[in-house]
Amino acid sequence: MTSINIKNVSKSYHNYAVLKGLNLDIRDGEFISFLGPSGCGKSTLLFCIAGLEDITSGSILFDGRDITGVSARDRNISLVFQDYALYPHMLVRDNLAFPLRQQKLPEETIRRQIAWAAEMLGLEHVLDRLPAELSGGQRQRVAVGRAIVRNPAALLMDEPLSNLDAGLRVKTRTEIKRLQRELRMTVIFVTHDQEEAMVLSDRIAVMNNGIVQQFAEPMTIYREPANQFVASFIGSPQMNFLPGSRTAGGHGDGRLVGVRPHDLTPLPDAGGTDGFTLTGELALIEPAGPVHYLDVVVGDQIVKATCNDPASLRLGERLTLGAPPNAVYLFDRESGARI
Numbered sequence: 366m367t368s369i370n371i372k373n374v375s376k377s378y379h380n381y382a383v384l385k386g387l388n389l390d391i392r393d394g395e396f397i398s399f400l401g402p403s404g405c406g407k408s409t410l411l412f413c414i415a416g417l418e419d420i421t422s423g424s425i426l427f428d429g430r431d432i433t434g435v436s437a438r439d440r441n442i443s444l445v446f447q448d449y450a451l452y453p454h455m456l457v458r459d460n461l462a463f464p465l466r467q468q469k470l471p472e473e474t475i476r477r478q479i480a481w482a483a484e485m486l487g488l489e490h491v492l493d494r495l496p497a498e499l500s501g502g503q504r505q506r507v508a509v510g511r512a513i514v515r516n517p518a519a520l521l522m523d524e525p526l527s528n529l530d531a532g533l534r535v536k537t538r539t540e541i542k543r544l545q546r547e548l549r550m551t552v553i554f555v556t557h558d559q560e561e562a563m564v565l566s567d568r569i570a571v572m573n574n575g576i577v578q579q580f581a582e583p584m585t586i587y588r589e590p591a592n593q594f595v596a597s598f599i600g601s602p603q604m605n606f607l608p609g610s611r612t613a614g615g616h617g618d619g620r621l622v623g624v625r626p627h628d629l630t631p632l633p634d635a636g637g638t639d640g641f642t643l644t645g646e647l648a649l650i651e652p653a654g655p656v657h658y659l660d661v662v663v664g665d666q667i668v669k670a671t672c673n674d675p676a677s678l679r680l681g682e683r684l685t686l687g688a689p690p691n692a693v694y695l696f697d698r699e700s701g702a703r704i
């Protein structure tokens with residue numbers, strides 16, 4: 366429905382720079398996540414796009430048109446927040462109707478739009494209830510419904526699932542994804558949950574300290590992280606980082622070697638890999654369903670590895686781990702840049 370271009374956008378609060386010259390080109394109909402740790406500027410950037418915050422410099426374009434000076438209400442953007450912010454004294458149907466009544470649309474149009482949104486979100490049977498009579502997941506769906514009934518140019522969501530329990534989070538995120546596909550809507554989704562960003566997004570903007578560290582498709586970010594921050598933020602358990610001097614292969618001291626636990630597995634006794642190897646003492650075996658996680662002590666460091674079948678492993682024994690050459694990453698120790 367709408368492409369969004371963010372051009373060299375900076376934002377400061379009293380000389381404190383929160384966003385530092387960001388550039389993002391979001392395509393029409395894309396599902397984008399802003400992912401990063403608390404305080405990195407995700408919500409601020411979202412509010413700048415919605416027009417709830419002014420930017421200090423740069424420009425924002427919708428469909429090629431500069432809307433930097435346009436007020437929030439004229440941007441035709443919908444926002445969904447973590448706390449659903451439904452009107453507690455209004456029935457679900459009136460909550461859904463609210464943005465349409467504000468636009469003074471005919472009641473017949475409003476009725477049609479409510480019926481459409483309710484069907485889309487499976488809310489038909491709760492239309493005549495109050496928000497207090499709904500489950501958390503239903504409340505979140507009403508908030509999403511209220512955001513989409515008026516066909517916004519884009520839907521912006523700020524950690525919309527963080528009040529839901531784990532199971533409901535997964536279910537609701539699937540629904541949001543389906544909805545976005547059906548409506549071919551441009552969605553920006555703020556989260557600090559890397560798995561959520563991975564499964565939902567066409568592309569992820571990984572942010573830290575008010576800077577976009579990398580903007581790419583989920584598997585590109587996982588397999589080709591731009592720097593150590595991105596590599597450590599994406600993937601669970603976290604990537605291992607070892608000083609270059611500790612590993613065979615002459616990686617040198619100025620470098621860090623990164624390898625993901627899922628790429629690092631015990632080698633058969635005979636050894637014999639042309640890839641990366643590491644030897645240490647097996648300290649812990651953690652069953653995690655499809656795989657087991659292994660803690661291996663190498664020098665003064667605990668390295669996480671994985672294996673499918675731990676039957677032949679003994680705690681306290683020496684263990685050699687190996688990873689294929691293309692799963693080993695090098696980073697500059699000082700700057701964190703990928704080498």
Ligand SMILES: Nc1ncnc2c1ncn2[C@@H]1O[C@H](COP(=O)(O)OP(=O)(O)OP(=O)(O)O)[C@@H](O)[C@H]1O
Pocket residue numbers: 378383401402403404405406407408409410557
């Ligand atoms: N109105 C404000 N005045 C001054 N500083 C602010 C204001 N709003 C946000 N900040 C600061 O800007 C930085 C970014 O805040 P922001 O809310 O964008 O972070 P976030 O990435 O959304 O974090 P979280 O994951 O915790 O929601 C923080 O350091 C915050 O303290």
Ligand SMILES: [Mg+2]
Pocket residue numbers: 407408409523
């Ligand atoms: Mg936030």
